[in-house]
Amino acid sequence: MRMTRRSLIAAAGAVAAFPALRSARAxxxxxxxxxxxxLMTNSLQTHFYKRFEAETGIRIRAVAIEIPDQWAxxxxxxxxxxVPFDVVTATPPDLIQxxxxxxxxxxxxxxxxxxxxxxxxxxxxxxxxxxxxxxLTWSKKAFPNGGPQSWADFFDTAKFPGPRSLPDTGDxxxxxxxxxxxxDGVPRDKLFPMDLDRAYKKLDAIKPQVxxxxxxxxxxxxxLRGGDAVMSMLYSSRAVPLxxxxxxxxxxxxxxxxxxxxxxxxxxxNMQNALKFLDFFVQNPTEHLPFSTEVSFDSNNKEAxxxxxxxxxxxxxxxxxxxxxxxxxxxxxxxxxxxxxxxxWVSWLTR
Amino acid sequence: MTxxxxxxxxGGRTYSPAxxxxxxxxxxxxxxxxxxxxxxxxxxxxxxVPKFNLDNYARVxxxxxxxxxxxxxLRISALVTIAALLLGYPLAWLIARSRxxxxxxxxxxxxxxxxxxxLVRTYxxxxxxxxxxxxxxxxxxxxxxxxxxxxxxxxxxxxxAMSHVLLPFMVLPLYAALRGxxxxxxxxxxxxxxxxxxxxxxxxxxxxxPGVASGCLMVFLLAxxxxxxxxxxGGPQQMMLATLVQQxxxxxLDWPFSGAIIGVxxxxxxxxxxxxNRLIRLDRFVGQV
Numbered sequence: 001m002r003m004t005r006r007s008l009i010a011a012a013g014a015v016a017a018f019p020a021l022r023s024a025r026a027x028x029x030x031x032x033x034x035x036x037x038x039l040m041t042n043s044l045q046t047h048f049y050k051r052f053e054a055e056t057g058i059r060i061r062a063v064a065i066e067i068p069d070q071w072a073x074x075x076x077x078x079x080x081x082x083v084p085f086d087v088v089t090a091t092p093p094d095l096i097q098x099x100x101x102x103x104x105x106x107x108x109x110x111x112x113x114x115x116x117x118x119x120x121x122x123x124x125x126x127x128x129x130x131x132x133x134x135x136l137t138w139s140k141k142a143f144p145n146g147g148p149q150s151w152a153d154f155f156d157t158a159k160f161p162g163p164r165s166l167p168d169t170g171d172x173x174x175x176x177x178x179x180x181x182x183x184d185g186v187p188r189d190k191l192f193p194m195d196l197d198r199a200y201k202k203l204d205a206i207k208p209q210v211x212x213x214x215x216x217x218x219x220x221x222x223x224l225r226g227g228d229a230v231m232s233m234l235y236s237s238r239a240v241p242l243x244x245x246x247x248x249x250x251x252x253x254x255x256x257x258x259x260x261x262x263x264x265x266x267x268x269x270n271m272q273n274a275l276k277f278l279d280f281f282v283q284n285p286t287e288h289l290p291f292s293t294e295v296s297f298d299s300n301n302k303e304a305x306x307x308x309x310x311x312x313x314x315x316x317x318x319x320x321x322x323x324x325x326x327x328x329x330x331x332x333x334x335x336x337x338x339x340x341x342x343x344x345w346v347s348w349l350t351r
Numbered sequence: 352m353t354x355x356x357x358x359x360x361x362g363g364r365t366y367s368p369a370x371x372x373x374x375x376x377x378x379x380x381x382x383x384x385x386x387x388x389x390x391x392x393x394x395x396x397x398x399x400v401p402k403f404n405l406d407n408y409a410r411v412x413x414x415x416x417x418x419x420x421x422x423x424x425l426r427i428s429a430l431v432t433i434a435a436l437l438l439g440y441p442l443a444w445l446i447a448r449s450r451x452x453x454x455x456x457x458x459x460x461x462x463x464x465x466x467x468x469x470l471v472r473t474y475x476x477x478x479x480x481x482x483x484x485x486x487x488x489x490x491x492x493x494x495x496x497x498x499x500x501x502x503x504x505x506x507x508x509x510x511x512a513m514s515h516v517l518l519p520f521m522v523l524p525l526y527a528a529l530r531g532x533x534x535x536x537x538x539x540x541x542x543x544x545x546x547x548x549x550x551x552x553x554x555x556x557x558x559x560x561p562g563v564a565s566g567c568l569m570v571f572l573l574a575x576x577x578x579x580x581x582x583x584x585g586g587p588q589q590m591m592l593a594t595l596v597q598q599x600x601x602x603x604l605d606w607p608f609s610g611a612i613i614g615v616x617x618x619x620x621x622x623x624x625x626x627x628n629r630l631i632r633l634d635r636f637v638g639q640v
Contacts, residue, residue: 072604163482163501168587211482211501213587228482228503342603347416349587 030059031273034085037064039295047291052280058273067091074101074265083267086274090261091171095126096335102126103264103271105278112279118302118318126261127278130297131317132236133255133326134167134175140249142230151183151254154231155206162230163211165223173345174334175256177203178327179233182254192330196341200348213349224248240296240315252322256329260297292316390613397610407611417595417612424592427509427581428574434514435521435570436563442518443525443562461526465519473580476512477503480584504586512584517573521566528562529555564631572620592616 033049035041041064049060063085065073070088077084078101090098107113107122121128136154138147147153148160166176177199181191184202212228214220217238223229224242234242235258239250262281264274281300288304298305298318305318313319317326334341360366397407411417446457464472479485480502487499502508532555540550578593585591592612599609 066601068602068604072601075604212504226481226483339603343414343416346598347414350416350420350590351588 028057029270029273030061031087031270031277032061032063032085032268033087033277034063034065034070035089036066043291043294047287047294048281051284051287052277056273056276056280058270058276060277067094071098074098078266081267083265083269085265086268086270087277088263088265089129090126090263092259092261092329092331093171093335093338095123095261095263096331097338098263099125101266103266103268105264105275110275110279112281112283115283116285116301116303117282118300121282121300126263127282128259128300129262129281130260130292130295130299132258132260132297133252133317134179134233134258135236135239135250135252135255136231137224137234137239137242137248137250138231139224139227140247147249148231149251149253151179152185154179154233155183155202157206157209160231163228164206164209165212165214165220165229165232166210167220167233168213168349169215171258171334173338173341174329175233176345177341178256178329179254180206182327188327191327192333194333194337196344200344203348236315236317237296243315252317252325255317255326257317257326390617393606393610394614394617395610396607397614400607407608408614410608411611411615420590420592420595421615423589424575427506427513427589427591428571428577430510431513431517431574432521432567432571434510435518436567438514439518439521439525439566440563443522443529446522446526447529461519461522464516469516469579472516473512473583476508476515476580476584480508503584504589506585506589509581509585509589509591512580513574513577516580517570517577520569520573524562524566524569525559526562528559532558561631564627568624568627575616575620 033044035044041062045062049062053059067089070085071094073084074088075098090102095102102125104124105122105127107117107124107127110122113122113127118128136148136151140147142162143160148156153160154164166172174194177194177196178191180199180202181194182188184198186195186198212223214223214232217235220232220234221238221242224232224234225247234250236250236252236255239248242248243250262278264271264278268274283301285301285303285307288299288301289307292299292304292308293312296315298316305313305316308316308319314322317323398405400407411421442457442461446454446461449457477484481487482499482501482503484502486502487496490496491499536554536558537550540554541547545553576593577591578597581589581591582594582597596609596612599605599612
């Protein structure tokens with residue numbers, strides 16, 4: 001009798017365990033991915049999310065959110081133990097500033113990343129998603145005999161007259177002073193640590209000529225199209241469509257590299273799925289090619305850029321001829337000085 | 352000064368003060384839940400994060416940028432109030448003198464903007480004032496200017512657009528005050544030998560002062576916290592307090608410091624209302640509007 005009872009319990013246990021086992025196999029769960037909305041979310045959906053779902057069975061819950069808002073929620077979630085996302089979008093200084101709440105990536109043991117990611121694109125806290133730059137863009141109508149070619153030209157109002165535009169959003173507290181230092185003749189290996197006094201002295205001179213401080217990517221394009229400014233500092237993802245439209249042009253010369261990164265939140269609810277998604281993302285050059293054309297950014301796959309048609313190469317920052325012109329900032333220095341730089345920027349700009 | 356809830360009469364029956372309080376309860380509850388509670392949470396945070404002290408408030412006065420934005424907000428609000436009064440008084444006068452169809456049309460002209468989104472009205476100003484906008488095209492076509500004038504992102508544009516958006520809040524109390532004056536008063540004044548202006552100055556103006564006061568106070572207070580119009584029509588050099596708070600919250604995630612800025616503004620507005628109340632006895636004529 002004893003034996004029977006014991007085996008009965010064991011059998012019951014096996015039956016009880018079975019549905020759990022089965023459902024674990026049938027439902028691999030989900031992964032919550034936070035990115036900026038609009039074109040970025042839609043293009044990711046078309047080229048990556050759907051395929052990932054089909055191949056792994058893991059559902060992707062895409063959350064469209066602005067980056068500061070995303071961090072606010074992530075930090076609050078970290079405090080309360082209720083982490084809201086698995087994968088988040090981060091700028092390079094974010095990866096350093098928010099390092100405490102980000103999971104460390106074991107890049108060397110992620111097979112997809114080892115085989116397909118761009119070299120040095122996977123750091124301890126993040127994986128490069130897209131690469132672009134802050135580029136000098138100008139109206140060809142305003143300068144029919146050749147536009148400005150450098151930040152020095154941007155600040156030269158005698159040679160290139162007309163109203164200017166500059167960003168007042170994103171990481172402008174270091175983008176704009178950095179462009180001022182380049183214009184003032186600081187060699188690229190001496191830009192960091194930044195001499196902010198020198199930068200703001202240079203900026204004081206151009207400030208009366210800046211007609212519009214743009215607030216969003218759409219806004220930045222509208223300012224140039226509407227003729228409110230004849231040149232501007234733009235996201236390359238905005239400069240490319242303007243240039244393709246015919247009336248504008250831009251240069252990679254002195255462009256400040258701007259990357260979007262994937263990162264995983266510590267203690268996120270679907271950690272393994274999140275890591276799987278990152279490893280999946282860098283594969284499949286056939287998806288990266290149309291994706292990067294759509295969003296006008298380079299994306300992280302080392303085979304894709306070689307397959308880009310020749311006429312597209314001029315628009316791609318990772319193309320060697322363009323890449324060597326990019327300025328790559330000292331993100332650790334920026335992360336440590338950022339709060340002070342923000343306050344100085346607001347104080348200077350509102351004067 | 353203290354007012355007790357009074358009994359009121361409706362449909363031939365008289366109700367107790369308790370009934371008035373009961374009727375106001377839903378409103379009071381909504382105010383507590385949706386307004387006072389979040390406000391006190393924010394103010395509490397401004398005093399207690401990161402430590403329980405006045406550091407956040409010291410920072411408001413320490414960095415000149417915050418004081419500058421605060422003073423600018425006061426200046427722009429004052430200018431908007433004056434502009435709305437100068438534009439609104441003649442209009443209210445005209446409406447109060449009109450009868451029939453004209454009266455209806457004028458009232459609709461004042462009320463229609465109130466029913467239109469602030470965002471839409473502000474975008475209309477963007478279309479008018481931009482570099483290749485309607486105003487610049489007319490000026491260039493008439494040969495009055497050689498190159499397009501920079502209207503947008505100036506303090507003038509902010510004052511102009513805000514005065515337009517807030518104008519109804521000035522016109523309506525003025526109209527109510529003017530309509531309350533019987534025509535006979537003007538006639539009586541003139542019979543007694545007063546000229547048109549003297550009659551206005553000594554009879555009409557004093558009688559409409561309560562309307563002027565409540566219109567000005569309403570426009571001024573709304574202007575202090577205005578967000579959409581100055582953020583779109585103005586540039587960073589015209590940044591007002593509401594935009595500053597928004598930036599602190601959404602970009603720097605600094606809730607405690609935003610709370611301190613709001614606390615300073617709130618204290619200022621409360622002082623203003625108290626002084627105003629002392630000078631003009633606000634409670635007396637709010638009922639007339």
